[in-house]
Amino acid sequence: MESDAKISIAALVRDAAAAALVAGLLAFPLLGFRLVDSARGLTLDTRLLWVVYAAAAVFCGRLLFSLARISLSMRRPAATRPVKIEAPGRTRYLFGVALIAAAIVMPWLPFADRNIIDKATLILIYVMLGWGLNIVVGLAGLLDLGYVAFYAVGAYSYALLSQNFGLSFWLCLPLAGLLAATFGVALGFPVLRLRGDYLAIVTLGFGEIVREVLINWGGVTGGPNGLSGIQRPSFFGLPMVPAATDGGTTFAQFFGLAFSPNQRIVFLYYLILALALATNLFTLRIRRLPIGRAWEALREDEIAARSLGINPTMVKLSAFAIGACFAGFAGSFFATRQGFISPESFTFIESAIILAIVVLGGMGSQIGIVLAAFLLVGLPEWFRELEQFRMLAFGAAMVLIMLWRPQGLLSHRDPTVRLGTPPRAKEAGA
């Protein structure tokens, strides 16, 4: 045992040295040189010391990490934890209720200024997108890397419908969802036969195609400049503006309030909260229906599901379409909130973030997705001061979390139905 430990320490040092070497090689071109804007024009400045720092940091970090892992595995037997299905946790239920209550009162708390409510709204958009994508990835097990395409379809649908036909937000919302779902079906029909990685690649391509179309179809979509002046949402017909243009009543007048731009911010916050919660309730309920169980069955074993009479194409298509539909809702909310959309808001990185939220949340855990959205969207917003290092910190946080909890933050699955105690046992108990 003793000699084992010694040998492994030598191995650890070697391992850390290898990591440091790789870090040094990578850091050399990235950190080792700097362009300096001097009087003679651009000159190259070397800062080799930085490379040494980087290598040293990686060496120490790697060594500490390995040591921590070994001491952890010594303390705990390396037995694989079996998947647990517990009773629907009362604590988790209460936690969920508390979370919703907190979300409802949040705008009225003293610290809640305009900025915080705005950020919370942004997080909620991602929570909703995460919950929507969770239907596709977490429940049905279909790896969709182009989810942002449906988000874009929703946003552009709302913008175009309201600009060209003067339709209100509340009319456009279902239409945008429907259009996004139609796109989901149109994409899904030919590609859902593909398995795993192939599906991921095709959906990735689809996301890029949609973005390219948005950029190049200038006549309709405004091209790279996007669409601006998108109609802001009204409170069931009451516009939230200082004074109504056409002599109608504004929201503030109707309720006898003084106009304040905060009203719209708070309204938008509650709107996305309601949309997100609707997504959540929908998911919680549909999971317990035959279609929801069929999604999970397909994720677990497609061949077995087929041998029981489940039509894999139709079942996958329904997951794809429903997931797309929620992205469409979120997209039209995004458009009405921003008042301006352009293809730049719908790049691949958005898909990646939404997918990361689902995976990090624990594939199928609704509360896990909320936490992950906080971490992945909320924190980077607050840490904008880090500037260019933001993406680095983002990546590092992802790596750390995946090392700490490879199964996601909350990997928990409630069974959709329980047999409970058999009747005989109940009789015996009575």
Added chain:
Amino acid sequence: MTVPPVLSVEHLTIRFGGLVAVDDLSFEAAPGQITALIGPNGAGKTTVFNCITGFYKPDVGRLTFRRETGASFLLERMDGFRIAQAGVVRTFQNIRLFPGMSVVENLMVAQHVKLMHASLFSVAGFLRLPRFLHAEAQAIERARYWLERTGLVDQADLPAGSLPYGAQRRLEIARAMCAGPSLLCLDEPAAGLNPRESQGLNELLLSIRDEHGISILLIEHDMSVVMQISDRIVVLEQGRKIAAGPPDEVRVNPEVIRAYLGVEDEETAVAVLQGEGARA
């Protein structure tokens, strides 16, 4: 009056590259009977199942399935899931459960088609209309019934993947039964079971046949199962049928004794076929 067979396989042939896995095979399965398909490893038994249940498309041949109602289906032209909906449900040689889902959920998935209709493609389910709630309660009762039959009630709410091997085999049969088959195809259900478990399996299969009137097509290496419960046995060797008949005939068929398990010594072969020899 002769009853038409529940399944007729005619001139079934399937090739994988140069290998003829099943070669001009014809046999019939009588309704309400247990028909066993036996043969040495690699004889093509599982391949025949894959053709019947739509996982492979045969190169040549016709597979006809007839329900008690008289409706008949040409299986070689149908998608796998439609074959299951028509009433041919199978289990797998390498158990295929939904491991992360609970035992009772596995049985609910098996009743998907029925529940889906009752839920009017989720609309009635979403609104929790009585129509759906009633169907769901019935489905749970059916699941409970089969869990009781297979002795799994106490494990009903555990993940299927956490069950011991023998229990997983029984769960797979329970799941297939919940799908409401009229022809149940079992691919080596006794593999890996101990003698006590395989005795229990015999009783289960006999009751499925006798109480529920379901026809069974059975692939099995365990002769103590095959010889005791089969009504008819079809013997395959290298994709070809070498014998067919009731167990007593097949057991003494010199062709079978020569070919089966590649045993040279006649006495050992006979012992194996009697179900007395050591099991593989």
